[in-house]
Amino acid sequence: YQRRVHGDFVNSLLIMDIFLLIVGGALAVLVVLLNIYVVIYQSHPKDTPFGAFWLSRVVCILALTLAFAQILLVPIDIANSRGVIPKDQILPMDWIYVITYLSIAGMIFIVLPLCLFYYEADDDECSCCKGIGRGLIMTFIMVLALGGIVGITFIFFRQASIPYDKIICEASQLIPELSTTVALADCNAASTYLEIKVSLPIYLIGTLTFLGWIFFAAYGGLGLAALPADFILDFLDRPKKLSLAELEKIKPKLLDTSMALIRVGEELKKKYAAEAKKGSRNTATLRQIEKLEEDVEAFETDMTQIELGCKYNSKVEPLLYAGKLILGMIFVVISILYVCHILLYLVFRTNDVPMHTMFNYPLSVSYTHLTLPTNSEVQIPV
Numbered sequence: 162y163q164r165r166v167h168g169d170f171v172n173s174l175l176i177m178d179i180f181l182l183i184v185g186g187a188l189a190v191l192v193v194l195l196n197i198y199v200v201i202y203q204s205h206p207k208d209t210p211f212g213a214f215w216l217s218r219v220v221c222i223l224a225l226t227l228a229f230a231q232i233l234l235v236p237i238d239i240a241n242s243r244g245v246i247p248k249d250q251i252l253p254m255d256w257i258y259v260i261t262y263l264s265i266a267g268m269i270f271i272v273l274p275l276c277l278f279y280y281e282a283d284d285d286e287c288s289c290c291k292g293i294g295r296g297l298i299m300t301f302i303m304v305l306a307l308g309g310i311v312g313i314t315f316i317f318f319r320q321a322s323i324p325y326d327k328i329i330c331e332a333s334q335l336i337p338e339l340s341t342t343v344a345l346a347d348c349n350a351a352s353t354y355l356e357i358k359v360s361l362p363i364y365l366i367g368t369l370t371f372l373g374w375i376f377f378a379a380y381g382g383l384g385l386a387a388l389p390a391d392f393i394l395d396f397l398d399r400p401k402k403l404s405l406a407e408l409e410k411i412k413p414k415l416l417d418t419s420m421a422l423i424r425v426g427e428e429l430k431k432k433y434a435a436e437a438k439k440g441s442r443n444t445a446t447l448r449q450i451e452k453l454e455e456d457v458e459a460f461e462t463d464m465t466q467i468e469l470g471c472k473y474n475s476k477v478e479p480l481l482y483a484g485k486l487i488l489g490m491i492f493v494v495i496s497i498l499y500v501c502h503i504l505l506y507l508v509f510r511t512n513d514v515p516m517h518t519m520f521n522y523p524l525s526v527s528y529t530h531l532t533l534p535t536n537s538e539v540q541i542p543v
Contacts, residue, residue, distance in 0.1 A: 184236065188233055189230075189233060192225075192226055192229045192233070193222065193226055196221075196222045196225040196226055196229075197222055199225065200218050200221050200222055200225075204218075216276070217276055217280065220272060220273065220276050223268070223272075224268050224272075224273065227261070227264055227265050227268055228265070230261055231261055231262070231265070234254075234257065234258065234261060237252065237254070237257075238254050241254055242254075258366075259362050259363070259366070262362075262365075262366045262369060263362060263365065263366075265369065266365055266366075266369055269369075270303070270304060270307055271300060271304060274299070274300045274303055275296050275297065275300040276296075277296075278295060278296035278299040278300060279292050279293060279295070279296035311364075311365060311368060314368075315361060315364050318364075319358055319359055319364055320356060320357070320358050320359075321356070321357045321358075321359055321367075322354040322355070322356055323354060323355040323357065324352065324353075324354055324355075325352075325353065325354075325355060326350055326351070326352055326353075327350070327351050327352075327353050328348050328349070328350045329348060329349045329350075329351075385496040385499060385500065386496065388492050388496075389489045389490075389492035389493040389496055390489075391489075392485040392486065392488050392489030392492065393485075393486060393489035393490075393493075395482065395485045395489075396482045396483070396485050396486040396489065398466075399477075399479075399482040400466050400469035400470045400473060400477050401470050401473075402470055402473040402474075402477075403467065403470035403471055403473070408467070408471060411467070415463075415464070415467070418460055419460065422453070422456060422457055422460060425449075425453055425456075426453060426457075429446065429449055429450055429453060432446055433446060433450070501519065502519040502521075505517040505519050506518060506519050506521060
């Protein structure tokens with residue numbers, strides 16, 4: 162590091178840079194460990210931590226780590242842009258961002274589809290090499306199609322138009338002194354666009370961002386309703402204390418349900434094996450298998466509720482479900498306020514001015530005066 166200014170402030174900045182690097186490295190390790198824990202936690206209870214399909218676990222951990230990587234780049238970028246480090250020693254953050262997002266694109270459009278196509282190949286129908294070959298062919302076709310779409314749209318839509326307000330002030334005509342305050346009403350303001358032709362990597366990153374915003378809007382909108390509903394439904398479906406008489410009453414129904422699921426499972430198993438020998442797959446059979454899996458999952462959920470009801474005093478914490486109800490009601494209020502914010506700030510606008518700033522009020526800044534030197538013309542994008 163080379164100091165551009167002197168004093169304790171620079172020393173604190175240098176220490177903060179080292180601190181950010183240490184924190185960034187520690188967070189990277191913690192993110193990897195967290196993703197390993199998430200993958201193990203989401204695995205099937207009867208499966209080993211990484212299971213027989215260890216490659217899929219590694220791909221999941223790598224994909225989640227890349228998703229967190231773009232967040233970890235923020236403190237590095239902040240430390241890199243303070244002006245303390247000389248220009249010949251700073252990190253090329255533009256290239257680091259491009260490499261990171263292109264790696265995410267490769268993970269989304271190449272690695273994940275390849276693994277998906279490979280694991281969808283039936284082991285009884287083809288060998289491992291044939292499964293890899295099929296996965297490579299399907300992935301190549303998909304990448305070729307997506308590459309054609311991106312290439313064609315890049316030719317016609319590579320030019321970016323960034324709107325901004327340009328304010329032009331003739332300081333020599335307004336200010337007799339070296340520096341004073343100028344009212345923006347005395348300046349000429351105009352709305353214009355900054356035209357930029359982006360490169361192919363930047364265009365690909367913009368395409369990913371555009372698709373990401375679509376998914377964010379869809380899943381974010383669902384989450385506004387689903388999160389409060391999940392907490393409230395957890396309270397409504399909380400385990401109820403069961404007596405021995407109630408348990409004896411529902412036992413025959415549980416036994417009939419379990420036997421019916423076993424019979425359906427055995428029939429589908431024979432049907433699936435017969436179709437495998439013929440080398441064909443019936444979509445109706447696959448749908449029946451999916452329906453059976455849903456029924457078995459629902460039955461297991463009911464059995465868990467009954468087990469908790471039988472051991473209510475030792476395994477059920479009533480305050481936990483009361484807390485979920487309270488959180489659900491809080492999230493209902495937050496969701497309603499967020500929807501009102503979207504409507505008042507984005508939908509109901511007059512002359513491109515929102516009806517109300519709502520939650521954007523602390524971020525809204527109004528510039529009414531400028532400080533300018535004399536004998537100069539200054540253009541300030543706002």
